[in-house]
Amino acid sequence: MLAHAEHVREIERAAQGLAVNRDATVIQSWRRCLDDYRLDPGRFCEAVIVPGERLKEHRQQSEELVAIARSGLERLYGQVADQGYVLLLADSQGVTVDFIGDPQLDGNLRKAGLYLGSQWAEPGSGTSAVGSCLATGEALTIHQADHFDATHIALSCTAAPIYDMLGRLTAVLDLSLLSSPIPKPSQNLALHLVRATARRIELANLMAQTRHQWVLRFARSPEFVDVDPEAAIALDQNGRIAGMTHIGAQVLSRAIEQDWRSSPDLIGRPVTDFFDLDLDVLPELTRQRATQERLVRMRDGHALFAHAIEPKPVRSGMVRGASLPASISNLGEGADMAALQLKTAKLARTALPILIQGETGSGKEHLARAVHDASGRKGPFIAINCAAIPEQLIESELFGHTAGAFTGAAPKGRKGLIEQADGGTLFLDEIGDMALPLQSRLLRVLAEGEVQPVGALAPRKVDLRVVSASHRSLTSLVEEGRFREDLFYRLSAATLRLPPLRERSDFGWILDRLLVRHGLDQDGREIPLAMTATARALLHAHRWPGNIRELDNVIAVAAALSDSGIIDCDDLPDYLAPGDLAGDDEAAGLRAALVACNWNVSEAARRLEVDRTTIHRRIKRLGITPHN
Secondary structure: OHHHHHHHHHHHHHOOOOOOOOHHHHHHHHHHHHHHHHOOOOOOOEEEOOOHHHHHHHHHHHHHHHHHHHHHHHHHHHHHHHHHOOEEEEEOEEEEEEEEOOHHHHHHHHHHHHOOOEOOOOOHOOOOOHHHHHOOOOEEEEHHHHHOOOOOOOOOOEEEEEEEEOOOOEEEEEEOOOOOOHHHHHHHHHHHHHHHHHHHHHHHHHHHHOOOOOEEEEEOOOOOOOOHHHHHHHHOOOOEEEOHHHHHHHHHHHHHHOOOOOOOOOOOOOOHHHHHOOOHHHHHHHHOOOOOOOOOOOOOOOOOEEEOOOOOOOOOOOEEEEEOHHHHHHHOOOHHHHHHHHHHHHHHHHOOOOEEOOOOOHHHHHHHHHHHHHHHOOOOOOEEEEOOHHHHHHHHHHHHHHHOOOOOOOOOEEEEEHHHOOOOOOEEEEEEEEOHHHHHHHHHHHHHHHEOOOOOEEEEEEEOOEEEEEEOOOHHHHHHOOOOHHHHHOOOOEEOOOHHHHHHOHHHHHHHHHHHHHEEEEEEEEEEEOHHHHHHHHHHHOOOOHHHHHHHHHHHHHHHHOOEEEEEHOOOHHHHHHOOOOOOHHHHHHHHHEEEEEOOHHHHHHHHHOOOOHHHHHHHHHHOOOOO
């Protein structure tokens, strides 16, 4: 008890700003425990093991990462098993979703919280390696009395963060000892091992998700770039950042001379913002060339050795040997959309709830319908715009009501939209705008598979597949307390991300389909509709904040204004016109495309669907420069 009392006094001294012999990260965590979470350092708290049903949900949500990480975990455990270490993989909520330890110590490990299902987030468990790693985003060691809760002061725990390809902290790898009689620096090797393993897991995850995209892997030494790279980034067909490892994010941030914590969103930015690199030279960075010759320069003047991995060819219309459903194969073209189609086809036949993220107008409902059509479910597709239904009506609209449930209720009652989706798919568009009280009721529907209409005495069973969508970041809404965390995890077992129109490599394909769609008369007869090259160039150059919906409206209006059936610049909205740009229409259109691509000739060529040599020839012929 004397040791416990001294531990409490040390935490209190740190809280008062007095000197204590602890790392700064430990002191900052202690202060969070006291000031933010109102934890009591004098209270002994047993390790929390979440109930089996909740653990099952956490493991399902982490299933893909666990599968990718497993071989790395086993390799790491093989290196340290004889030293008594236990290995934990925790998700972003601090719940252990995978675990490797000595089975003979199961009882002691479970009591200590070094076990499957243990909950280590700081707000509940105080200072710990997993919790503090989640809070800081950094690898660290919490050794013995570094722990806030005296229950855990025998433990020595070392953890490293694992980030997903979009730069979000998604898991924590932890290496722990039940007891360690030696000082904290003895865990430096453990710190090195978890960092290296987390880096390799991130790389494996990136490679698994970007098979049909260019991947650039980097190292400071040519000897390691092909066998054990330090960082990696993935590029879409337009040469924009599509994914990265955590050190990859640090490399990109350093290239623009910003700290990775405060850098603007890196996803979607041209790779030329960070490297002095033309997309046409990527084949020269593959293994066909000596490693010493594969040096690339960053915008800040530093240089790294690179290994470029070519995209794997996509077998059009195929997924695991079977044809893609028509609804999914019609989503788009190109390698970037092929990856989305493959993932959608695999998920469509499952019962997993899907969250679709994408900007307004990017086609989220169209994708949701494709999922339903490919699911094999016999019931209807019921779409609900959570932002469009008045708050005073949404409860009865969603859940229905019995006869006489309230003033104005239908005489025979009415079946709600959720019950109407029985046997089919319920699509909740703009789910982020749903009021918190209704989120609670929806959570119950999803958890129990039943709905209770307003005024009903008993619930009714429903069998439905839920697909939701939002243009807003639900994780940010959760952090702000505006969206229930438990509902978020119920809805987002799988996530599909729709790229904005400005980033899609199949812009020309979309444009041609819209021309066909609007080239029909009222009786459905085809009226040939075409577009001049200049008008097409202006459309390619626009940023499309309204995405496909905006483009659809532009083509509809242009088709109505065109007398000849050939859409030209005069038929387009004023905000798309070349304005007072000097030169003829051809020069204006090309100049607009180049400006939109930051004068990246390769990207402009892709957008205009011509060769780079054609662009260079036109630039020379028309006398176009960045200054005119």
